[in-house]
Amino acid sequence: MQLSSDRRLALLMHEAVLGNAGKMGFGLLRYSDSQIACVIDRETAGRDLVALCGIPRPVPIVATIAEALALGADTLVPAIAPAGGILPDDWRREICEGLRGGMSLVNGLHERMAEAPDFRAALTPSAWIWDVRVEPDGLPNGLGRARELPAKRILTVGTDMAIGKMTASLELHKAAQRQALPSAFVATGQIGICISGAGIALDAVRVDFASGGVEWAVLEATHKLPRPARAGGAGLIWVEGQGSVLHPASTAWLPLIRGSVPTHLILCHRAGQESVLRAPWVRVPPLREVAALYEAVCAPIQPARVVGIALNCGHLSADEAQAACEKTEAETGLPTSDVVRFGGERLLEAVLAA
Template identity: 80%
Template sequence: MQLSSNRKLALLMHDAVLGTSGKMGFGLLRYSDAQVTCVIDQVTAGQDLAALTGICRPTPVPIVATITEALALGADTLVPAIAPAGGILPGDWRQEVIQGLRGGMSLVNGLHERMTEATDFREALTPDAFIWDVRQEPPELPNGLGRAQELSARRVLTVGTDMAIGKMTTSLELHRAAQRKNIPSAFVATGQIGICISGAGIALDAVRVDFASGGVEWAVLEAAKSLPPAPRPAGEILWVEGQGSLLHPASTAWLPLIRGSMPTQLILCHRAGQESVMRAAWVKIPPLRAVAALYEAVCAGAGALPGARVVGIALNCAHLTDDQARAACAQTEAQTGLPTQDVVRFGGDKLLEAVLCDKMPS
């Protein structure tokens, strides 16, 4: 399933436009082909969304306070557009969702809670509408056996120093950069936001652990089928969306991603100036070169596996000015010796070139 261009989305984002949990909404605003009719946020209602977020859509998106206003604007699809810890719908949002369903809206749910199983939501759903629970395990997944290494395409995995620092965004921006250069390229979504944007992939955190690496492997092999062959040295590229962080005490997704995608190159994602893991502040982030070496060591498996190099750093500078971002990228590049760029602000060409210049593992 995919959010097609004729869908008119209302993004439910109370207290998230200026908060830290709006990743789902920001991803859809930046990359979805669907129309975004409005954002619903009682805190910032009436303000300029582009000025608040830096995200500019072809048509300006108003911020409203209520479901009633969203329905009046013609919204036909409601998205609880947050990614909170635990993935559960806030209790005080429930009546708003029911109001939207009774008004004829469909519901796209990227949270862990199964809304298709909720009696109150099913009873409110109108005949022509649907509920889509994005986080579902595909049927009949295989166990992982490293089959992705048999592909000729580059498999570039984004890895990170923390959660929610731009791994999906980096993958999408580099995918776009490759497309602009007519390089056969595909984005492999591994989370609910990427699936809503691309219409394919796997919600890794909904997959049983025994099938997690096999699920990533399946998604990578499926994406590869869409790629036409390309001459070397450019070849084809699969951009695999990273999840979590090897440094985070709660993160388990990074290992099945590494084993399932069998990456040929890595891009390390980091938030400029961040010194510790956000939800576990006692975990201090080591120097980026050390983090890169750790990811490379895990990929190589002490020589048992092909391995992959970190070829560049995607620096999230959303909290900085343009001049500050340029300085942060230059400083990080000098400290690590790795090409560094804020791909949202300055484009992905620099990191794309680093990928293309890196020799494929034998």
């Protein structure tokens, strides 16, 4: 399924506009081609969304489902990415209200909402429920087939979860498109799939098929490249990273490396972050050491180097961000950019030159 540009989304984001769980909503606000009718957040209703989150998409914030329906919203998205992907209990009543009002539902959480009796009972005949986190049928085991592709495969890796790997991949894909380079984006999480309409929700895939699922998604992405690029090696495939080798809860980073067989890596880091946020006893080593760790994991199947650093500076001013990028570049010797603020061209150049 794919969200068409004529859908009018209502992003359900209670207590997430100012919190840390709004990753789904912020991703759709920044990158979705669908119309955003409103954000639903009782905490910030009536306030200026652009001023609150810095994303240049001026949509209203309302407090209730009824207000969203009045604004013409036809698709409801529980737009948070909480730990474990579990729906907050008090949201079920609101979702049922939206479904009874004729809304369709895009579900990026782990629960299969299309199978939930309360949601099925509330769904109107012309509407639908899309569960994004579903394992595709017939996935193969991974056998490293992506290594045979002529296109460059660039995987974003990170020092933590939720640090900007999807954002970096999308911004670099956009930079390549601006230069008319043959480019494709491979989504590996629910947010990227909702934005691009294709990909694989890796955290819904059984571990034996995880690398095969990534491999399948990368091979599928080659069909989006112009034929000369597929044949001549000029294409770029940007693979959205997940998790981190440093995070004790993270496993997705390894099948991503095995399945995509990357030719290049972009290391993502939040400026100034010294430890894993949900496991603060795990310190972030110097970035060159993190890069070497990822490169060592790649080496047995196909060597790949970290060619640049995408530095997340969303919490800094523009001047502070520029200084942080310059400092990181001096420390690592690697091209560094806040790709949201300054664009992806600098890191794209590093990929093309490597």
